[in-house]
Amino acid sequence: MGNVQASGPAPPAPPPPTAAAAAPLPPPAAPEKKEDDNPGPMEDLHKKCKDVFPVMFEGGKFMLNKGLSNHFQVSHTVNFSTIQPPGYRFGATFVGTQQVSPSEAYPVMLGDIDPSGNLNASIIHQLHPSVRAKFVAQIQQSKWQATQLTLDWRGTNHTTSLTLGNVDLVNGSGVAVTHYLQQVTKRLALGTELAYQYGPQVPGGHIAVHSVAGRYTGDNFTASGTLGGTGVHLCYYQKATEHLQFGVELETSLRMQESVASMAYQLEIPKANTVFRGTLDTNWTVGAVMEKKLMPLPFTLALSAMLNHPKNQFRLGCGFIIG
Amino acid sequence: MATLIELPGSDSGVASSEVTPESQDEVRASSADITLPQVPSADTADITDLEDDECSQDLDESLLERVWGLTEMFPDRLRSTCSSTVSTSLNLLKSTYELSRQVVWVAVSSSVILFAPVMFELERLNVEEMMKQDRNRLVFGPGSAVSGPPTPGLMPPPPPAR
Numbered sequence: 001m002g003n004v005q006a007s008g009p010a011p012p013a014p015p016p017p018t019a020a021a022a023a024p025l026p027p028p029a030a031p032e033k034k035e036d037d038n039p040g041p042m043e044d045l046h047k048k049c050k051d052v053f054p055v056m057f058e059g060g061k062f063m064l065n066k067g068l069s070n071h072f073q074v075s076h077t078v079n080f081s082t083i084q085p086p087g088y089r090f091g092a093t094f095v096g097t098q099q100v101s102p103s104e105a106y107p108v109m110l111g112d113i114d115p116s117g118n119l120n121a122s123i124i125h126q127l128h129p130s131v132r133a134k135f136v137a138q139i140q141q142s143k144w145q146a147t148q149l150t151l152d153w154r155g156t157n158h159t160t161s162l163t164l165g166n167v168d169l170v171n172g173s174g175v176a177v178t179h180y181l182q183q184v185t186k187r188l189a190l191g192t193e194l195a196y197q198y199g200p201q202v203p204g205g206h207i208a209v210h211s212v213a214g215r216y217t218g219d220n221f222t223a224s225g226t227l228g229g230t231g232v233h234l235c236y237y238q239k240a241t242e243h244l245q246f247g248v249e250l251e252t253s254l255r256m257q258e259s260v261a262s263m264a265y266q267l268e269i270p271k272a273n274t275v276f277r278g279t280l281d282t283n284w285t286v287g288a289v290m291e292k293k294l295m296p297l298p299f300t301l302a303l304s305a306m307l308n309h310p311k312n313q314f315r316l317g318c319g320f321i322i323g
Numbered sequence: 324m325a326t327l328i329e330l331p332g333s334d335s336g337v338a339s340s341e342v343t344p345e346s347q348d349e350v351r352a353s354s355a356d357i358t359l360p361q362v363p364s365a366d367t368a369d370i371t372d373l374e375d376d377e378c379s380q381d382l383d384e385s386l387l388e389r390v391w392g393l394t395e396m397f398p399d400r401l402r403s404t405c406s407s408t409v410s411t412s413l414n415l416l417k418s419t420y421e422l423s424r425q426v427v428w429v430a431v432s433s434s435v436i437l438f439a440p441v442m443f444e445l446e447r448l449n450v451e452e453m454m455k456q457d458r459n460r461l462v463f464g465p466g467s468a469v470s471g472p473p474t475p476g477l478m479p480p481p482p483p484a485r
Binding site (some may be wrong): 213267270271272276278280284286287288290292303305307309 | 429432433436437438440441444445447450
């Protein structure tokens with residue numbers, strides 16, 4: 001099961017590991033850098049659209065980021081809130097010494113913990129120039145809440161990934177998901193996903209769900225969609241001007257029998273050092289987040305508001321970030 | 324056809340509580356014709372009595388009764404149509420008012436959250452630019468107010484310096 005070796009002045013192709021994708025791949029038409037043709041992992045399929053949406057928070061947040069060295073960064077976060085118990089969190093980020101490119105270095109370890117022992121940690125490491133591994137763990141109240149191990153293999157014009165989640169060897173349960181995303185033309189990428197869950201609590205012992213995905217990139221817009229057993233998820237992203245971006249998302253879940261459409265926009269005002277994101281959705285919920293950098297000191301002020309009309313619920317958040 | 328002379332005495336027996344000269348006259352007039360039934364004479368005696376004694380109260384009640392009586396001249400269908408039309412339009416007005424309250428509230432609160440901060444920031448930016456231009460003009464003399472880097476696409480560019 002070998003890969004067809006590219007002829008001519010092609011970049012040195014790495015020997016393909018025996019991974020899930022077994023079909024022989026066509027060689028690239030012209031000698032291009034590997035990154036240009038690689039469609040990115042399946043997790044980032046809707047990334048451009050999702051980045052436009054604001055993330056609303058509630059209550060007061062005070063965060064202090066301090067860089068101790070080039071490789072190590074520490075953050076202290078204090079949260080005041082009525083819906084969640086107020087608390088302090090300590091976070092640390094360590095960036096390793098293996099410099100892959102000017103902007104990326106591996107391994108990356110980041111985590112945050114609070115005084116009662118609730119921990120979120122993740123480790124990202126590049127095992128090989130085209131294989132990246134990520135391990136995420138979450139511990140709450142002295143119990144393993146969730147673990148997830150992801151392996152990405154970035155080929156010349158495809159990405160294959162395998163994700164194992166909550167693998168419990170003692171009880172024999174877990175979730176395994178495989179993704180395959182192929183760049184078909186310069187603008188179109190098609191992919192597929194297979195999710196498999198096994199365990200005693202699953203009716204029948206195991207269950208598998210299959211879905212297909214696609215993404216079309218235009219000059220100013222990106223349209224992506226996922227269609228499968230769990231439902232339909234469509235995203236559309238448009239860049240209107242240099243500072244204004246729009247995103248529209250439709251999510252339908254067959255299991256919950258509900259469908260939500262939401263729309264968001266992002267406006268940057270570089271002269272005022274402000275980024276404003278607003279969202280509106282079919283659940284009659286309106287939300288906005290405004291982040292303003294208070295120059296010349298490295299302070300950031302974040303204001304968040306969310307209003308749910310049917311429930312008459314309003315959440316206001318204010319955050320101050322230093323560093 | 325024997326005329327009983329005692330009849331006039333028994334005729335006024337019903338209204339004997341209020342014996343007035345007029346009632347006596349009425350009784351005497353009615354005594355000539357014994358076929359007159361007793362009840363109407365007693366009623367007319369009553370009404371005239373009441374009218375004379377309790378004028379103001381009686382007038383109000385009877386006015387309403389008279390007006391109500393007037394409506395009875397219209398056919399039933401017209402009356403029911405009118406009343407249902409009036410009540411329906413009143414309800415429609417009330418529900419329109421409630422609906423417009425909700426719509427205006429949703430629109431205003433959503434625009435406060437979605438658009439107000441952006442507008443404020445852009446306005447503040449413009450005002451700062453104006454002040455900077457004025458300061459430049461003041462310090463360096465007229466003709467030196469420089470229009471800064473282009474404003475974002477939403478707002479019109481600042482006016483050129485004179």
